[in-house]
Each structure stands twice: as structure tokens, then as C-alpha cells.
Amino acid sequence: MEEVKLHYDVNAYDFICAGEASGKLKRSLKDLGFDATLIRKVAIAVYEAEINMVIHAEGGVIDATITPEDITVVLADKGPGIPDIELAMKEGYSTAPENVRSLGFGAGMGLPNIKKYTDEMDIETEIGVGTTITLKIYNK
Amino acid sequence: MDVKNLVEELGLKVLCGENLEREISGCYCGDLLSWVMSRANEGDVWLTVMGNINSVGVAVLADVACIVLTENAALDEDALKRAMQNDVIILQTDKNSYQMAAAISKLI
Numbered sequence: 208m209e210e211v212k213l214h215y216d217v218n219a220y221d222f223i224c225a226g227e228a229s230g231k232l233k234r235s236l237k238d239l240g241f242d243a244t245l246i247r248k249v250a251i252a253v254y255e256a257e258i259n260m261v262i263h264a265e266g267g268v269i270d271a272t273i274t275p276e277d278i279t280v281v282l283a284d285k286g287p288g289i290p291d292i293e294l295a296m297k298e299g300y301s302t303a304p305e306n307v308r309s310l311g312f313g314a315g316m317g318l319p320n321i322k323k324y325t326d327e328m329d330i331e332t333e334i335g336v337g338t339t340i341t342l343k344i345y346n347k
Numbered sequence: 348m349d350v351k352n353l354v355e356e357l358g359l360k361v362l363c364g365e366n367l368e369r370e371i372s373g374c375y376c377g378d379l380l381s382w383v384m385s386r387a388n389e390g391d392v393w394l395t396v397m398g399n400i401n402s403v404g405v406a407v408l409a410d411v412a413c414i415v416l417t418e419n420a421a422l423d424e425d426a427l428k429r430a431m432q433n434d435v436i437i438l439q440t441d442k443n444s445y446q447m448a449a450a451i452s453k454l455i
Binding site: 222223229233243250258311315317320323 | 378380381399401402405407408409
């Protein structure tokens with residue numbers, strides 16, 4: 208298998224389309240013949256990050272690089288940035304507004320779920336500039 | 348036990364899904380999407396009152412066997428459309444999640 212690169216745009220505050228990028232990525236991985244457990248891990252981690260972009264960051268872009276050894280996904284936004292990453296990583300801590308919570312989001316599980324389902328996770332964030340999250344999941 | 352058996356045994360209403368021959372391995376109850384996505388297992392029956400489009404997204408990603416909307420929770424039109432596109436089975440019952448889970452545990 209050659210290296211495969213995929214790109215997705217994520218719209219802000221669009222809860223109808225939210226989850227489309229992770230859904231498409233999931234289908235692509237399935238078509239490429241990856242194992243179901245790996246696909247589930249990638250899909251959950253990317254879905255959480257995608258939803259974060261929709262809720263907090265006025266959308267952004269997702270770039271995935273797929274090789275037989277691993278899947279790397281870079282999610283970049285120009286949102287407000289994360290003031291306290293340690294706090295944001297805590298299960299149950301959420302800054303999601305009430306209207307978003309009524310949709311079933313805002314459980315404060317987004318970043319913890321991403322960490323749980325990835326082998327490597329790196330967050331670069333600057334207040335007022337944006338956040339870039341890089342995820343890597345090994346194909347063991 | 349597959350979804351078709353579940354529908355017959357418990358008299359559930361089918362809101363979406365043509366092929367109901369999907370095997371059931373367990374059951375999970377919850378309405379917070381991130382929580383469900385991370386904890387529900389593949390092949391679970393998912394009991395929830397959230398009938399919006401994002402529930403369908405979670406069902407696809409977590410690969411649950413079906414969604415059961417308890418207490419006759421409504422299914423949004425957008426959600427139905429997305430479910431049809433993605434072959435997600437959605438059922439409905441007037442029972443609450445506890446009653447439904449108890450009934451399912453006797454069957455599987």
C-alpha cells in the first residue's frame with residue numbers, strides 16, 4: 208500500500224455535518240482493509256477532535272496520512288486556544304455552552320477520549336491564535 | 348440473538364433499518380454522546396433518549412447493533428435521513444431505559 212493522504216474541512220457550529228469527516232475517514236480505512244479495532248480507535252479520536260472544532264473553534268481542517276504502519280491525523284483550527292491543557296484533559300471538565308450540552312455533547316470526555324484511543328497525542332495551542340492537535344495510532 | 352429477534356420478542360417499533368439481521372452482543376445505556384462512544388461496545392444495543400443526528404454519528408462510529416429510543420423519544424428528520432444513508436437500525440419503545448435493559452438482559 209502506498210501512503211494515502213486525505214483532507215477534510217470542518218464547518219463551525221454545524222452540528223448537522225459534524226462527524227462527517229471522521230465518518231468518511233472511517234470508510235476510507237475500511238476500504239483500505241484496516242482491522243476493525245484500529246478503525247474504531249481512529250474514528251473515535253478523530254470524531255471527538257472534530258466535534259471540539261465545531262463547538263469551540265469555528266471549524267478547521269483535518270489532514271490524515273495513512274501508511275501500513277500507522278495513521279497520523281493533524282487537526283488544525285484558528286479558534287480561541289486552550290488556556291489550561293491540564294484542566295481540559297480532565298474527565299468531566301467541559302466549557303461547552305448549554306445549547307451544545309442539550310445535544311448530548313459537553314460530557315468533558317473529548318480530550319480524554321482522544322488520549323485513550325491514540326498512541327501519540329500532541330497539542331499545540333496559543334490563546335487567540337488556534338490549536339493544532341496531532342494524533343498517531345499504530346497499526347499493531 | 349439478532350435485532351430481528353429483539354424486535355419480535357420485545358415488540359419494538361422499527362423507525363429505520365431494512366436488514367435487521369445484525370447480531371447483538373450486549374447492551375449500553377447513556378445519553379452523553381462522548382461517554383457512549385468511548386464505553387459502548389461493538390454490537391451493543393444502545394438505549395438512549397437522544398434521537399438527533401449526532402446520535403446516529405455515534406452509532407456508526409461505535410458500531411453498535413442498533414439504537415433503541417426509549418420512552419418514545421422522538422427521532423429528528425435529519426437523524427432519520429443520516430441513519431438511512433448509513434444503514435443504522437433505529438428502534439423505539441414506550442418503556443424507559445431501565446425496563447428495556449432489564450428485558451434485554453433476560454434475552455441475551
